Structures are given as C-alpha cells and as structure tokens.
Amino acid sequence: MNAPSSIIQLVEHFHQQIDLYRSGSLNETQTRIEFIDPFFAALGWDISNEKQASDIYKDVVHEDTLKISDAKKAKAPDYSFRVGGVRKFFVEAKKPAVNVGKNISAAFQVRRYGWSAKLPLSILTDFEEFSVYDCRIMPNKNDPASTARIKYFKYTEYVDKWKEIYELLSKEAVLNGSLERFAETKVKAGITVDKAFLQEIENWRENLATNIAWRNLQIQQRELNFAVQMTINRIVFLRICEDRGIEIYEQLFNLLRLENIYQELGRLFINADYRYNSGLFHFQTEKGRDNPDDFTLSLKIDDTTLKPIIRKLYPPESPYEFSVISVEILGQVYEQFLGKIITLSASRQAVVEDKPEVRKAGGVYYTPSYIVDYIIKQTIGKVLEGKKPEKIQEITIIDPACGSGSFLIVAYQFLLDWYLQQYLQNFKKYKKKYIKLLAIIGV
Numbered sequence: 001m002n003a004p005s006s007i008i009q010l011v012e013h014f015h016q017q018i019d020l021y022r023s024g025s026l027n028e029t030q031t032r033i034e035f036i037d038p039f040f041a042a043l044g045w046d047i048s049n050e051k052q053a054s055d056i057y058k059d060v061v062h063e064d065t066l067k068i069s070d071a072k073k074a075k076a077p078d079y080s081f082r083v084g085g086v087r088k089f090f091v092e093a094k095k096p097a098v099n100v101g102k103n104i105s106a107a108f109q110v111r112r113y114g115w116s117a118k119l120p121l122s123i124l125t126d127f128e129e130f131s132v133y134d135c136r137i138m139p140n141k142n143d144p145a146s147t148a149r150i151k152y153f154k155y156t157e158y159v160d161k162w163k164e165i166y167e168l169l170s171k172e173a174v175l176n177g178s179l180e181r182f183a184e185t186k187v188k189a190g191i192t193v194d195k196a197f198l199q200e201i202e203n204w205r206e207n208l209a210t211n212i213a214w215r216n217l218q219i220q221q222r223e224l225n226f227a228v229q230m231t232i233n234r235i236v237f238l239r240i241c242e243d244r245g246i247e248i249y250e251q252l253f254n255l256l257r258l259e260n261i262y263q264e265l266g267r268l269f270i271n272a273d274y275r276y277n278s279g280l281f282h283f284q285t286e287k288g289r290d291n292p293d294d295f296t297l298s299l300k301i302d303d304t305t306l307k308p309i310i311r312k313l314y315p316p317e318s319p320y321e322f323s324v325i326s327v328e329i330l331g332q333v334y335e336q337f338l339g340k341i342i343t344l345s346a347s348r349q350a351v352v353e354d355k356p357e358v359r360k361a362g363g364v365y366y367t368p369s370y371i372v373d374y375i376i377k378q379t380i381g382k383v384l385e386g387k388k389p390e391k392i393q394e395i396t397i398i399d400p401a402c403g404s405g406s407f408l409i410v411a412y413q414f415l416l417d418w419y420l421q422q423y424l425q426n427f428k429k430y431k432k433k434y435i436k437l438l439a440i441i442g443v
Helices: 005-016 018-025 028-042 104-116 162-169 171-175 178-183 193-215 221-243 253-257 261-275 303-311 327-337 356-361 369-384 406-425 427-441
Strands: 060-062 079-083 086-093 121-125 129-134 149-154 340-344 350-354
Touching (some): 005 018, 028 079, 079 171, 086 104, 104 121, 104 129, 129 162, 171 178, 193 221, 193 327, 193 340, 193 350, 221 261, 253 261, 253 303, 261 303
Parallel strands (some): 086 121
Antiparallel strands (some): 060 079, 079 086, 121 129, 129 149, 340 350
16 A cells, blocks of 8 residues: 555645754644544544534544643643544654653653553554554563553654555555454553452542551441542542543642641532532531531541552552543442442451452452343333323433442433434524533533
8 A cells, every 4th residue: 555645745744844943843733634534534534624524423533632731731632533422542642852762751642641541552653753662561660661652653654654644544454453453462561440440549538547447446347438538539529520620630639748637638629519519518507408427527547658659649640540430440340349338347457358248249240341232222212102202301210229320321422412403403493402411521
C-alpha cells in the first residue's frame, strides 16, 4: 500500500520548516491543526466531523483542557478515537519542541490515560515522532519513555511504513478488529487498572480500620465498617470530580500542607453535602430522608494514615486518570471491595476478612457487561418500545440485589441514549431538550 499524496506533501512541508518548528515556533494547537489532524484524516477518520454525526457517535472527540485555576489544570486526552461511541484509543499531542522519544512525563501521561481506560494502546506524537504504547502495562512515573512502547516512527518513515501504520490505526483497520487482535497478544507484565485500584483501596481499608479502632476506643464494629467505607468513598468521589472538572482540582492534595487533615476533610465533606443530594454526604436532618451521619466527622484519624492515601491519588505517585476510568470499571472494583468486612477482636485489633456469604459462595462474582446489556435491553428496552419521551417520565427502575450498582448504571445510560435518539428523530420538536441533555451528560 502506497502512502496517499496528502501524507507525502505533509511530510515534505514539515521537513522544510523542521528547524523552525523544533525551536518552538509551532505550538501544540498549531501542530494539531496543521499536521496531526490531516495525518489521521488520511487514515480515514472523520477528524472534523464533516459527516455531522451526532455528538455521541463522532469518530473523534477533541478533549478540551478543563482549566480550574491559573496555576492548575485537570487535563483530558487531546483526542479520543471512537467507533460507534466506544473508545478505541487516545492520542496525546505535543509540539515539535518536545522530545517525544525521550520525554518521560509525556509518555507517563499518555500511558496513564490508556491504562486507566483499559484501552489496548494509545499514541503520543508531535508529528516529528510517533510513539505507540501498549497500555495494558501499568505505568510508573520513573519508567523511561521507551517502556511499553511497541512502535516508534520518525516523520521521515511515514511514507515507507504507511502500510504498517494503516493496518493498525486506520478507521478501516479498527473496524475490522485490528485493536482486538493486538489485545489478544501476550502482555509482558502488568496489572489491569481495576485490579490495581482494588489492591489500593483494600490497603487503605486496612490502614484506616487499624488507625480508627486505635484512636476511637468506643467505636463498635458496625460503626467502624461504616466509617471506613464512607471515608474511602467520599475521598474517591471528590477526587473523581476533580479530574472531571466538577470540583476544584487538587483541593484534596492541598490538604497535605496542613495539620489535622481529617478535620479539614470534614469541611470539604460538609460543603459537598450542600452541593450534592446524596447519601454519601448526609450530615443534616432532612424531611423524608434517613437519619443523617452524626458521628464520622467527629472521629480521630491520624495524618500519617491519610497522607499516603491522598498522595496516591495524584500524579506522579498515581497511575490513575479518573477522568477516563469508566463507571463500569469502578463498579467492578467496588463489587469485590464490598465482599469483605472489618471485624474487631477482643483486644480491639481490626481484621479484614471475607463476609460469611462470600466465603460460602466461594468468592464475589461480577456479572459480565454483555449479560448486563442483554438483560437491560430485554427488560427496559421492551418497556420503551413504541413510546414517546413524554410517556415514560414516571418510569421507576429497581435492582433489588444491588451491589455496586452496575445494572442501574447501565440502565441509566440506556435511558440517556434512548432519549437522545428520540430527540434526534424529531429534532425540531425536541431541539432544546436535546441540547440540554447533551450539556448534562457532558458530551
């Protein structure tokens, strides 16, 4: 397969100005527009949505930087390449002044994105260099830029190696399963994001349980389990909100400079109670709701226990990028996490062990996503058939065996997609509702 004329011309144009570009005269945005966008367009991707696909079915989503303050940013991948609304790989762009082949932080960044989203591979490029990374290998801040890099091209090789690039990354190749075939190859070493994060929060549970039991001698076993679970849930929730631009970025990290961290955390939790109508933060008596949490904020937890937890939630210590970790992945983690309980011995030693029902069943079993999808389509899908949006506003969905909430999450997404499709089919009538819904789901 010969490279198209557009790629030949793109390479020639870049070569003529390469010294100028390397000096920094071409910034990242210009690099994307002038070189990276046309490169992927030549691979068959509708990079500018010229076909005017609906927002959820665009080939390429250009992720904007979420600026939180003048000093700090919560950043998202520059490009997310998708098929049928499903992520396939990320591309992180840099300007040519960045040495993509050796830049450790840039490589760590793109690998965090891909690994956190459980994608097989992702790409780092400034057009001069093009690095393809195996994102099944857990990233580490100290890894050389070459770690997990499976392909590396200089711009001078694009024409001669176009066939190799096309057969892996073109839209045609991806539609024909190129990434799935890659994913079937053996990975050298590594742990998936769900297993790694499960190990992380299980370690936090043990440390928190030990410290809370020691520092709060009157606490009972049931209260201890509740306190540990809610503390972890609240911290993780706020951290995810930071990466998704909902909360101020690094508000948790900034607590590391203070003393009495749990007291400061309590203030964040109370603020969250005012912002979110959620049982996760419920400290005030409200009509029609269960009794509020009136004891966890008064607990004593040492800074030495909380600091490692918070540090591990931020780069460079953290390999996790919470803006791209899906709710399904988090659901799988918590399904396993909830299978254990903290017990207090006679000497008030906190011990984590499997719940009796989990021991009896031989472990926790998470329903595979394809089975969840099938059940949702055969239940909710049947109820929605032939109905209009106005007729289902009072629909109620109950999961009586709810664990991590996987069925409810998929049901919610199913309803969102259904509404979007209905609004598109009668766009003139539902235009305002369609735009409002897109804003709510952040597409």
